[in-house]
Amino acid sequence: xxxxxxxxxxxxxxxxxxxxxxxxxxxxxxxxxxxxxxxxxxxxxxxxxxxxxxxxxxxxxxxxxxxxxxxxxxxxxxxxxxxxxxxxxxxxxxxxxxxxxxxxxxxxxxxxxxxxxxxxxxxxxxxxxxxxxxxxxxxxxxxxxxxxxxxxxxxxxxxxxxxxxxxxxxxxxxxxxxxxxxxxxxxxxxxxxxxxxxxxxxxxxxxxxxxxxxxxxxxxxxxxxxxxxxxxxxxxxxxxxxxxxxxxxxxxxxxxxxxxxxxxxxxxxxxxxxxxxxxxxxxxxxxxxxxxxxxxxxxxxxxxxxxxxxxxxxxxxxxxxxxxxxxxxxxxxxxxxxxxxxxxxxxxxxxxxxxxxxxxxxxxxxxxxxxxxxxxxxxxxxxxxxxxxxxxxxxxxxxxxxxxxxxxxxxxxxxxxxxxxxxxxxxxxxxxxxxxxxxxxxxxxxxxxxxxxxxxxxxxxxxxxxxxxxxxxxxxxxxxxxxxxxxxxxxxxxxxxxxxxxxxxxxxxxxxxxxxxxxxxxxxxxxxxxxxxxxxxxxxxxxxxxxxxxxxxxxxxxxxxxxxxxxxxxxxxxxxxxxxxxxxxxxxxxxxxxxxxxxxxxxxxxxxxxxxxxxxxxxxxxxxxxxxxxxxxxxxxxxxxxxxxxxxxxxxxxxxxxxxxxxxxxxxxxxxxxxxxxxxxxxxxxxxxxxxxxxxxxxxxxxxxxxxxxxxxxxxxxxxxxxxxxxxxxxxxxxxxxxxxxxxxxxxxxxxxxxxxxxxxxxxxxxxxxxxxxxxxxxxxxxxxxxxxxxxxxxxxxxxxxxxxxxxxxxxxxxxxxxxxxxxxxxxxxxxxxxxxxxxxxxxxxxxxxxxxxxxxxxxxxxxxxxxxxxxxxxxxxxxxxxxxxxxxxxxxxxxxxxxxxxxxxxxxxxxxxxxxxxxx
Numbered sequence: 001x002x003x004x005x006x007x008x009x010x011x012x013x014x015x016x017x018x019x020x021x022x023x024x025x026x027x028x029x030x031x032x033x034x035x036x037x038x039x040x041x042x043x044x045x046x047x048x049x050x051x052x053x054x055x056x057x058x059x060x061x062x063x064x065x066x067x068x069x070x071x072x073x074x075x076x077x078x079x080x081x082x083x084x085x086x087x088x089x090x091x092x093x094x095x096x097x098x099x100x101x102x103x104x105x106x107x108x109x110x111x112x113x114x115x116x117x118x119x120x121x122x123x124x125x126x127x128x129x130x131x132x133x134x135x136x137x138x139x140x141x142x143x144x145x146x147x148x149x150x151x152x153x154x155x156x157x158x159x160x161x162x163x164x165x166x167x168x169x170x171x172x173x174x175x176x177x178x179x180x181x182x183x184x185x186x187x188x189x190x191x192x193x194x195x196x197x198x199x200x201x202x203x204x205x206x207x208x209x210x211x212x213x214x215x216x217x218x219x220x221x222x223x224x225x226x227x228x229x230x231x232x233x234x235x236x237x238x239x240x241x242x243x244x245x246x247x248x249x250x251x252x253x254x255x256x257x258x259x260x261x262x263x264x265x266x267x268x269x270x271x272x273x274x275x276x277x278x279x280x281x282x283x284x285x286x287x288x289x290x291x292x293x294x295x296x297x298x299x300x301x302x303x304x305x306x307x308x309x310x311x312x313x314x315x316x317x318x319x320x321x322x323x324x325x326x327x328x329x330x331x332x333x334x335x336x337x338x339x340x341x342x343x344x345x346x347x348x349x350x351x352x353x354x355x356x357x358x359x360x361x362x363x364x365x366x367x368x369x370x371x372x373x374x375x376x377x378x379x380x381x382x383x384x385x386x387x388x389x390x391x392x393x394x395x396x397x398x399x400x401x402x403x404x405x406x407x408x409x410x411x412x413x414x415x416x417x418x419x420x421x422x423x424x425x426x427x428x429x430x431x432x433x434x435x436x437x438x439x440x441x442x443x444x445x446x447x448x449x450x451x452x453x454x455x456x457x458x459x460x461x462x463x464x465x466x467x468x469x470x471x472x473x474x475x476x477x478x479x480x481x482x483x484x485x486x487x488x489x490x491x492x493x494x495x496x497x498x499x500x501x502x503x504x505x506x507x508x509x510x511x512x513x514x515x516x517x518x519x520x521x522x523x524x525x526x527x528x529x530x531x532x533x534x535x536x537x538x539x540x541x542x543x544x545x546x547x548x549x550x551x552x553x554x555x556x557x558x559x560x561x562x563x564x565x566x567x568x569x570x571x572x573x574x575x576x577x578x579x580x581x582x583x584x585x586x587x588x589x590x591x592x593x594x595x596x597x598x599x600x601x602x603x604x605x606x607x608x609x610x611x612x613x614x615x616x617x618x619x620x621x622x623x624x625x626x627x628x629x630x631x632x633x634x635x636x637x638x639x640x641x642x643x644x645x646x647x648x649x650x651x652x653x654x655x656x657x658x659x660x661x662x663x664x665x666x667x668x669x670x671x672x673x674x675x676x677x678x679x680x681x682x683x684x685x686x687x688x689x690x691x692x693x694x695x696x697x698x699x700x701x702x703x704x705x706x707x708x709x710x711x712x713x714x715x716x717x718x719x720x721x722x723x724x725x726x727x728x729x730x731x732x733x734x735x736x737x738x739x740x741x742x743x744x745x746x747x748x749x750x751x752x753x754x755x756x757x758x759x760x761x762x763x764x765x766x767x768x769x770x771x772x773x774x775x776x777x778x779x780x781x782x783x784x785x786x787x788x789x790x791x792x793x794x795x796x797x798x799x800x801x802x803x804x805x806x807x808x809x810x811x812x813x814x815x816x817x818x819x820x821x822x823x824x825x826x827x828x829x830x831x832x833x834x835x836x837x838x839x840x841x842x843x844x845x846x847x848x849x850x851x852x853x854x855x856x857x858x859x860x861x862x863x864x865x866x867x868x869x870x871x872x873x874x875x876x877x878x879x880x881x882x883x884x885x886x887x888x889x890x891x892x893x894x895x896x897x898x899x900x901x902x903x904x905x906x907x908x909x910x911x912x913x914x915x916x917x918x919x920x921x
Contacts, residue, residue, distance in 0.1 A: 066139075066142070117154065500713055526553075647669075671687070773785045
């Protein structure tokens, strides 16, 4: 509600029927057990706050909690979120440990590693859901545009993940920014003329001339705040139609200008008191009074402020409207703003509120001040420890401005750029990096600049210039920090593997590997990352066989003497090394470890890649059901966090299943998107998946063309990229033989055998024997097929085994050995059907039919009309996960999980989780 001057009754909300209806529905929905989010947006004074108050008044039976953005608190991490959650902290014990610890760390209630922002978001979602178990919860967020960055991100995240929690969230913001895009919205404009007239007349205590009324309404343009504020500058005679009307009546349509005039009319000390209150975001009247005393402002200054209805000083300092705070602060000269911040800094307890004191001191500084800059740097350290990277960046940016020493100023600007980068503010990081480059840079700082610019390039594009920039940074670090230099060379190899054929000149795999070969040697016994660097570099410079021994040592020693964070940093590369060596055992172990560590650490930026890596392992082991669950989870993480990883596992799943339309759509979109991002590895994976799809469907010329493209993207034959080159070569040999292109197949087979022979694993030798069998004749071919079956039967890669049974059966049928062919083809069909490789299974059934046996397609049990999310939740529940565990995986609340499971049970006609195993295919 909008209020009259102090002491009068509130003015009821006038009109707004169209705006009230969706708010009424929102309250009704949360009472009914559903969750809703709505964004009210419009210019200042249009009545957004009044509509929030209306919603609170309608929410009988609901718990109502509020948060208001405060402009001067925008740099304090989680300040807004703490407003919202402070009354609920007694419920933290009910949260899963990682979420509880993340929220406590964010609020400074415990020390620990900086929590992932989206893990904090999941904790808040769980907390709100728990609170709503007792009664529906309504969260009102006013002045969202002035929330600190961390709070704004978390609350927007929560609003998007609401499901069946009985939680409502209503945001009021001046503009619908990117952070709230996609949520239901309601634009709040001016009042119609009739409602404007009603509001104006209801606020007037005396007579109002019709001409004056109409002019006020015209000037206000329907803005409720303007309608109430414009008449305050007029005398009773003017309001009643005094002399000189209408020409003498000058009404300013700008509400801010109205407040500015009213503030300027105050006595000097009252203006100083109002400025002081505006500079203090806490609203603590004792703090304001103490600071006022230091400025020589006594209690008598309150009266004029209160009488002008600009603010009131009670148990808290409250402003008439957020605009009053903003105008009171920014309308005063910089010198006066600095003075009030200085007074507030003097009376703020450095132990209890050190960060706010540091910020006040920074705002009070009139020039460079190392003491203040140092204090800001300490505040940045504390903010970073709580996960407030945006706040840390703001502290460091201001610290750099206040640092007198040019070298130290450059270092702090660089630290600020790094904090901006870590917070995901890449454009701001680029700007600060430019500032740092303009200062005096010693060699170690030059290396850090190159390193950060390279990481920025890699994160924003995954390719292009990143490998070369990382190589340059590593070269600078070689003399000042050899250990970091080696890590940076390893990052460069990772970047060039992502960039593939799209790497900039000088950043290709061979160039990077040659540079990495010059890295300073470790002083102690080489650790797994050192061996990984040596092995990958040797693979590109000297050939596959040269890289095998150090890579094998790296795999064997991985994890020894390494922290969980260090393991997580290198797990993608080490799993790629396991795949490159055809080591299915270590690929299985390491991919599981990768997912476990990413989940445990709450490393949501890393988790999608970990899930995709694990899903690929499961594809080859034939566990397509679990691979589907991980793919769904990865999609949920990417949607929740705004990640942009290509749908690698979804694309491969569709190809393995033989789902032509789905696979081709994903392959086309992925191939297009990764090229735009400079992510060459994605183009190779997409064309390999295309080859798998067409081989499964028996469309061999198309498969051959796709496999050729995959190897071309790998820069075959001079470059041997870990991973997909192995698979693409095998697909090309099969497709080429079936297309009567035996010379092409033989050429690729010789290259493949160089790898498989040096590897020597059962997986490698099995694929080698199968590929050679496709090119051989008579007893030689049969011996090779049998060898392939023996070797692959000793591995986890069951899909490779099933496909070998299929190829052997096809070979036997073509030699009219129908009985033996049926045995192999029946085995293949059964295995492929059980795993869900429907394209290859159909190929096996066609072959069986050609032998004279009728092959029946296995009947898949119906799963009703499950939605994608219901099916996803059902699979996870079948796999034994609890509701809270499923909720954590999918970034929803446990209550929403239970809601969807109840619908699953009804659709499948079952009553418990134990029946899911037989009810799902």
